[in-house]
Amino acid sequence: MAETVRPLIAGNWKMNGTSAELPELKRIADGAEGTRSNSPYDALICVPATLVDRAVRTVAGSPLAIGGQDCHGAENGAHTGDISAAMLVDAGAASVIVGHSERRADHGETDIEVMGKALAAHAQGLTAIVCVGETRQEREDGVAMDVVDTQLAGSLPKDAAPENTVVAYEPVWAIGTGLTPSLHDIEAMHDHMREQLRERFGAAGTRIRLLYGGSVKPANAEEIFAISSVDGALIGGASLKSGDFLAICAAMPAR
Ligand code: PGA
Numbered sequence: 001m002a003e004t005v006r007p008l009i010a011g012n013w014k015m016n017g018t019s020a021e022l023p024e025l026k027r028i029a030d031g032a033e034g035t036r037s038n039s040p041y042d043a044l045i046c047v048p049a050t051l052v053d054r055a056v057r058t059v060a061g062s063p064l065a066i067g068g069q070d071c072h073g074a075e076n077g078a079h080t081g082d083i084s085a086a087m088l089v090d091a092g093a094a095s096v097i098v099g100h101s102e103r104r105a106d107h108g109e110t111d112i113e114v115m116g117k118a119l120a121a122h123a124q125g126l127t128a129i130v131c132v133g134e135t136r137q138e139r140e141d142g143v144a145m146d147v148v149d150t151q152l153a154g155s156l157p158k159d160a161a162p163e164n165t166v167v168a169y170e171p172v173w174a175i176g177t178g179l180t181p182s183l184h185d186i187e188a189m190h191d192h193m194r195e196q197l198r199e200r201f202g203a204a205g206t207r208i209r210l211l212y213g214g215s216v217k218p219a220n221a222e223e224i225f226a227i228s229s230v231d232g233a234l235i236g237g238a239s240l241k242s243g244d245f246l247a248i249c250a251a252m253p254a255r
Contacts (some may be wrong), residue, residue: 005207006167007041007225007232009249011128011239012097012213013068017051022058027242029062032249039063040254041232043130046097046129047240049083056092067095067129070103072114075123084119085124097234099155101172111154119157122164129166129234130155131213132193138171139181144171145192152196162207168234169193174214176236183223186212190229218247225252 011028013021025045029132032043046067055066069092072082088096098121099114118128132151134144148169156165169189174180181189197200197205212224213234224230232252237243 004255005162005209005231007252007255008209009041009043009232009252010067010166010168010211010234011045011245012100012234012236013045013047013051013122014069014236015048016240017048019051019054021240021249022051022054024240024242025055025064026058028239029059029247030252031242031246032062036209041247041249041252044068044095045077045245046095048086052088052091052093063119065094066092067097067127068093069097071096071098071117071121073113073120075120077131085120085126089124089126090161094125095166097129097130097131097168099151100131100178100248101133101170101175107173111151114155115157118155118160118165122157122159126207127164129211130159130160130167130250131168131170131234133168133170133214135171139171139173145189148189148193149196151200152193154202156200160201160203160208164207166209166211167193167197168211168213169215170234177213180215180220182223183227186199187227187229190227194229206211216248218244219250221248221251 044065051072068088071085093187098117103109134147138147209231211232211234212230216235218231
């Protein structure tokens with residue numbers, strides 16, 4: 001039986017957001033604020049790197065944390081256009097997404113690179129949100145769990161712990177498509193991943209938060225959050241609108 005962990009509801013703004021969207025972020029922070037005293041979850045929005053500093057100032061004093069969407073595996077150096085973990089920390093980020101399937105697809109990121117990014121994040125005190133998930137073809141071929149096992153084994157560093165790592169299961173075919181796996185399939189995958197984490201990290205592996213991501217909306221959040229091995233969500237499109245994001249937050253039951 002897995003231990004109860006404090007859920008995390010995380011938004012991923014992807015390549016969306018300029019200063020014009022800061023008032024929307026403020027509405028999310030204010031809505032999260034309203035649940036502070038008895039909030040059953042942590043809330044986080046991962047904004048574009050250009051917005052981290054201003055986002056942090058916009059939500060100051062609220063329970064909403066701000067994160068980045070990627071960092072380089074190196075501490076610093078000749079990597080034009082890249083962002084280091086230290087830069088994100090300097091801007092006020094608390095977390096960073098690494099290995100999102102869009103990074104894996106658009107930039108050819110491999111498991112070993114994703115592990116390097118997670119290690120770089122940890123070295124700077126950032127929580128790494130490590131993403132894994134199968135493609136449609138892989139699910140149809142019946143190898144979804146094998147694919148996720150390989151990604152987990154290859155992307156999660158040895159030092160992964162509940163304090164510095166979150167894992168997000170995001171089937172590639174569910175991202176931005178409006179499609180989601182059946183509740184049974186989400187549960188089966190999360191239970192399987194929990195077992196993998198427990199085998200590798202022991203008791204600590206039962207407390208690493210395991211998020212579901214891919215077309216989470218106000219309409220399906222409640223049934224997804226009812227799955228005991230789902231410790232929260234990573235939300236793309238629906239995190240851009242305060243009403244949607246807060247409705248998803250409100251669907252999280254007390255655990
Ligand atoms: P989506 O994106 O909620 O828009 O499907 C999820 C993600 O990519 O994290």
